[in-house]
Amino acid sequence: xxxxxxxxxxxxxxxxxxxxxxxxxxxxxxxxxxxxxxxxxxxxxxxxxxxxxxxxxxxxxxxxxxxxxxxxxxxxxxxxxxxxxxxxxxxxxxxxxxxxxxxxxxxxxxxxxxxxxxxxxxxxxxxxxxxxxxxxxxxxxxxxxxxxxxxxxxxxxxxxxxxxxxxxxxxxxxxxxxxxxxxxxxxxxxxxxxxxxxxxxxxxxxxxxxxxxxxxxxxxxxxxxxxxxxxxxxxxxxxxxxxxxxxxxxxxxxx
Amino acid sequence: xxxxxxxxxxxxxxxxxxxxxxxxxxxxxxxxxxxxxxxxxxxxxxxxxxxxxxxxxxxxxxxxxxxxxxxxxxxxxxxxxxxxxxxxxxxxxxxxxxxxxxxxxxxxxxxxxxxxxxxxxxxxxxxxxxxxxxxxxxxxxxxxxxxxxxxxxxxxxxxxxxxxxxxxxxxxxxxxxxxxxxxxxxxxxxxxxxxxxxxxxxxxxxxxxxxxxxxxxxxxxxxxxxxxxxxxxxxxxxxxxxxxxxxxxxxxxxxxxxxxxxxxxxxxxxxxxxxxxxxxxxxxxxxxxxxxxxxxxxxxxxxxxxxxxxxxxxxxxxxxxxxxxxxxxxxxxxxxxxxxxxxxxxxxxxxxxxxxx
Numbered sequence: 099x100x101x102x103x104x105x106x107x108x109x110x111x112x113x114x115x116x117x118x119x120x121x122x123x124x125x126x127x128x129x130x131x132x133x134x135x136x137x138x139x140x141x142x143x144x145x146x147x148x149x150x151x152x153x154x155x156x157x158x159x160x161x162x163x164x165x166x167x168x169x170x171x172x173x174x175x176x177x178x179x180x181x182x183x184x185x186x187x188x189x190x191x192x193x194x195x196x197x198x199x200x201x202x203x204x205x206x207x208x209x210x211x212x213x214x215x216x217x218x219x220x221x222x223x224x225x226x227x228x229x230x231x232x233x234x235x236x237x238x239x240x241x242x243x244x245x246x247x248x249x250x251x252x253x254x255x256x257x258x259x260x261x262x263x264x265x266x267x268x269x270x271x272x273x274x275x276x277x278x279x280x281x282x283x284x285x286x287x288x289x290x291x292x293x294x295x296x297x298x299x300x301x302x303x304x305x306x307x308x309x310x311x312x313x314x315x316x317x318x319x320x321x322x323x324x325x326x327x328x329x330x331x332x333x334x335x336x337x338x339x340x341x342x343x344x345x346x347x348x349x350x351x352x353x
Numbered sequence: 354x355x356x357x358x359x360x361x362x363x364x365x366x367x368x369x370x371x372x373x374x375x376x377x378x379x380x381x382x383x384x385x386x387x388x389x390x391x392x393x394x395x396x397x398x399x400x401x402x403x404x405x406x407x408x409x410x411x412x413x414x415x416x417x418x419x420x421x422x423x424x425x426x427x428x429x430x431x432x433x434x435x436x437x438x439x440x441x442x443x444x445x446x447x448x449x450x451x452x453x454x455x456x457x458x459x460x461x462x463x464x465x466x467x468x469x470x471x472x473x474x475x476x477x478x479x480x481x482x483x484x485x486x487x488x489x490x491x492x493x494x495x496x497x498x499x500x501x502x503x504x505x506x507x508x509x510x511x512x513x514x515x516x517x518x519x520x521x522x523x524x525x526x527x528x529x530x531x532x533x534x535x536x537x538x539x540x541x542x543x544x545x546x547x548x549x550x551x552x553x554x555x556x557x558x559x560x561x562x563x564x565x566x567x568x569x570x571x572x573x574x575x576x577x578x579x580x581x582x583x584x585x586x587x588x589x590x591x592x593x594x595x596x597x598x599x600x601x602x603x604x605x606x607x608x609x610x611x612x613x614x615x616x617x618x619x620x621x622x623x624x625x626x627x628x629x630x631x632x633x634x635x636x637x638x639x640x641x642x643x644x645x646x647x648x649x650x651x652x653x654x655x656x657x658x659x660x661x662x663x664x665x666x667x668x669x670x671x672x673x674x675x676x677x678x679x680x681x682x683x684x685x686x687x688x689x690x691x692x693x694x695x696x697x698x699x700x701x702x703x704x705x706x707x708x709x710x
Contacts, residue, residue, distance in 0.1 A: 150555075151551065172556075187551075189545050189548035189552070190548055199541055200541060200542065200545040200556050
């Protein structure tokens with residue numbers, strides 16, 4: 099069985115800094131895969147390369163056995179890869195419901211110019227959007243400007259509006275970063291629930307408890323290359339990982 | 354629910370009354386000196402609304418819409434001379450000017466819309482000067498001597514009336530288009546681009562296509578009303594058709610009224626254009642210098658004290674009055690009590706709100 103999402107030998111430099119140095123990862127369909135590594139190991143850069151925000155210097159991205167390297171972000175999303183950002187990015191001056199509908203439009207492409215201006219076509223999308231808001235638990239804020247949401251609610255909104263277009267894989271960049279423990283559990287529950295319905299995830303996270311409890315496989319990045327890969331219990335005890343990541347993390351990361 | 358129906362009925366009644374007043378205006382005030390105000394007001398309501406369709410929704414501030422205005426005027430003049438069309442029939446060339454505006458919008462948009470914010474503003478200004486220079490130097494624009502409009506074939510006493518109604522129709526059409534875009538998925542995509550273009554692309558929005566479409570719509574309308582304006586004032590030169598003051602005044606109208614909203618640019622145009630005309634008509638202020646100083650002063654006041662414009666700020670005051678100080682939005686507490694996380698949480702929103710200025 100080949101992986102749903104796969105990268106091969108990705109290299110990316112910014113000036114003299116090698117952010118990615120041959121990173122190769124695989125995400126099997128229907129799993130929650132974890133991606134960990136010390137700060138600056140290239141996790142977010144890899145996300146950016148996969149989702150089209152950065153062009154790799156070398157290497158390939160495959161999705162569903164098709165080459166996706168260098169595709170623009172909207173093409174990547176249309177292909178079925180959704181993502182969230184480390185610092186949540188929502189549309190601050192749109193309402194929460196409008197935020198949801200931004201992603202809704204790719205699902206059924208307007209057939210003509212009139213459909214572009216039509217509103218009736220939105221009815222089922224609105225219903226779907228409200229269901230998803232209910233699912234993450236912020237439906238009471240549907241008509242509030244997204245800019246007035248709290249940080250945690252923004253995280254939930256970001257997860258919800260990626261879900262609108264029903265992507266096959268969702269890349270989460272630190273879904274538990276900077277939110278309180280109750281909400282961390284809530285987010286983990288939502289991910290598990292979605293995964294049980296067949297959704298595939300690739301999660302970058304510093305919170306080790308969160309990653310170990312959620313992911314079935316974990317890939318460790320170090321200096322832009324894969325240092326180790328395997329199930330959580332293996333990673334937890336891997337000598338190289340402890341040296342490379344956990345040791346370094348304690349020293350470098352104030353958290 | 355009953356309150357909402359009543360409010361809607363009130364809005365519809367207000368709209369009908371406004372349209373009736375606009376239609377009746379030249380019947381009530383037949384003095385050409387007065388209807389002149391009406392013609393110019395309608396021209397600039399159209400221009401400001403067309404500007405707002407692109408810039409107000411997308412957050413890309415264009416300071417080069419005179420490119421479309423002047424090109425529309427020249428296209429109208431050149432076509433009227435070339436095909437020897439005069440009188441009322443010349444108005445059929447107004448849509449032709451719109452087509453020319455749309456055709457100009459495609460290459461200019463493909464270039465300018467590749468860059469954002471300040472760089473975009475600078476590029477629109479550069480396009481403005483390119484077009485003005487072309488008008489000076491191309492053979493069919495007749496250089497500094499400019500063009501004369503087609504001859505008229507209706508009585509001088511009602512000279513202004515056809516222009517008023519055509520400008521009114523264009524203004525109403527533009528407002529209607531603004532409203533349709535506002536409630537459409539196209540408009541939502543534009544506003545998503547305004548808030549965070551990269552994030553929108555990552556959610557499947559084809560940003561270039563959406564921006565370019567709005568730019569073309571905006572440019573085509575501006576070119577059409579430019580043609581009407583030229584026919585009305587009867588002659589143009591490169592420095593009047595491509596007037597840097599026009600660019601700034603349009604932006605000021607939208608900012609004063611509240612750009613991004615539909616009523617904002619309309620209100621801004623209705624305040625500024627007649628005001629400028631009145632100041633220029635006063636013998637003691639002759640020469641137009643005083644009105645320019647006043648415009649500059651208004652610009653300063655708007656940017657400093659009502660940066661979001663009259664309509665949004667006024668709406669906020671009304672809400673505050675209605676709710677008597679109680680918060681109008683639901684306090685943000687559902688899943689999480691309050692985030693223990695970084696203080697940057699709140700500044701994310703306010704940062705991106707201020708970004709579009």
